[in-house]
Amino acid sequence: MNFLRRTIAVIMSGIMLASTGAVAVSAAETSASTVSKNSDIVEGKGANLWSFNKKTGELKIKKIGDKEIFYIDDESSPGDYLPWKKYVKDIKTATIGKEVTGVYAGCFSGCENLTQVNLPETLKFIGYCAFSACSSLKSITLPESVTEFDTFAFFNASALESIVIPKNVTKIGAYAFSNCRSLKSVKLLAEMKELPSDCFSRCSSLTDVELPDSIEEFSNQSVFSDCTSLKTIKLPANLKYLGERSFECCTKLENIVIPDTVEQIGYNCFRRCKNLKSINIPDKVTTISDETFKDCTKLAEIKGGKNVDFIFDTSFINTPIYNNPDNWTDGVLYILNCLVIANKNTPKDYVIKDGTKLITEKAFNNLSSLESVVIPDSVEMISGNAFSKCENLKSVKFGEGIKIIDGGAFKGSTLTNSPEKNLILY
Numbered sequence: 001m002n003f004l005r006r007t008i009a010v011i012m013s014g015i016m017l018a019s020t021g022a023v024a025v026s027a028a029e030t031s032a033s034t035v036s037k038n039s040d041i042v043e044g045k046g047a048n049l050w051s052f053n054k055k056t057g058e059l060k061i062k063k064i065g066d067k068e069i070f071y072i073d074d075e076s077s078p079g080d081y082l083p084w085k086k087y088v089k090d091i092k093t094a095t096i097g098k099e100v101t102g103v104y105a106g107c108f109s110g111c112e113n114l115t116q117v118n119l120p121e122t123l124k125f126i127g128y129c130a131f132s133a134c135s136s137l138k139s140i141t142l143p144e145s146v147t148e149f150d151t152f153a154f155f156n157a158s159a160l161e162s163i164v165i166p167k168n169v170t171k172i173g174a175y176a177f178s179n180c181r182s183l184k185s186v187k188l189l190a191e192m193k194e195l196p197s198d199c200f201s202r203c204s205s206l207t208d209v210e211l212p213d214s215i216e217e218f219s220n221q222s223v224f225s226d227c228t229s230l231k232t233i234k235l236p237a238n239l240k241y242l243g244e245r246s247f248e249c250c251t252k253l254e255n256i257v258i259p260d261t262v263e264q265i266g267y268n269c270f271r272r273c274k275n276l277k278s279i280n281i282p283d284k285v286t287t288i289s290d291e292t293f294k295d296c297t298k299l300a301e302i303k304g305g306k307n308v309d310f311i312f313d314t315s316f317i318n319t320p321i322y323n324n325p326d327n328w329t330d331g332v333l334y335i336l337n338c339l340v341i342a343n344k345n346t347p348k349d350y351v352i353k354d355g356t357k358l359i360t361e362k363a364f365n366n367l368s369s370l371e372s373v374v375i376p377d378s379v380e381m382i383s384g385n386a387f388s389k390c391e392n393l394k395s396v397k398f399g400e401g402i403k404i405i406d407g408g409a410f411k412g413s414t415l416t417n418s419p420e421k422n423l424i425l426y
Helices: 002-020 085-090
Strands: 033-035 041-044 048-053 058-064 093-096 116-118 162-165 185-188 208-210 217-221 241-244 278-281 301-304 332-335 338-342 349-351 372-374 395-397
Parallel strands (some): 058 093, 162 185
Antiparallel strands (some): 033 041
């Protein structure tokens, strides 16, 4: 993982260097500095113009002419080549001049006593790990000129309390604000289409989130996972995709309305949301992924979901929907349009409820008491191992609507009749 992050940073730094035409200088020149007549002031010389006041803790960066000081390779970490590296623990305030257009990789990484940063209106780019582990930085005002955040930009900035992301931002990298444990408020003004993986994960104090309606995807995974103080959030009106683990372990989440535009909900999306009592499933959603609502120990109500035709046997495991005996009929649990699981109380001659579209994986697995089953015309799919090891199952009446019988659906049974010849067998 470290290698991957460093590789990305190297590529990015190389692109920046090439695009600006900056001239590379030697390591000796890069780190060169002089002490002014005032012995408290250290000044950089050569391509990079900077100064540090050892008495006040103020770093001033006037010009970056050599971006190789932000170079990261497989043997280095963010900030290793910075000319002010020896003062990292002493920096309290930082002012960046108007000639600087980017806070590049590792520029302030590990500045644990940094409390104030003044950014110019010319700034466009905040780089990889630029403010990572700035554990005393409580606030920062980002100029409207900023258009991009690289990965890990503010990762583990554990004192940061609020952030307003300017309207001109077009890209935010993965983990940009992850592990900002004091972050309470996020306001995203940018009309973006996508939030990246782990963008705000593990922000354990986050309670107030404002997102633009332009966002269509919570990409990949864990956008807000482990935000353990988040009770409610308004999702963007044009959202289409909730990625994997988007709200996993948001243990205080009580209220969330999934917009009608959502088409897909990723696996583990709401796992361990222990205070979530009710959830709506939009009409465009056809699949409830693996462990999507697992361990939502108060989830007792599902609204909508009329077009759901595929549920995993673990989608709602360890929820009141799954655990409440009142939701089981004759030893069988149905959720929405799907037969999820059957237990030993299932009659030996069982008729599946009309309107059922799916028999889930392992639904009747190892149910040795089962002898015959009637499947209605509404059923379209029988998942893998649905009737496996039903050693006394001898007769199944197949409905006319079945399109797919998955692999091993009747493995280990003594079924004597075969499915209709036009079925697709996997």
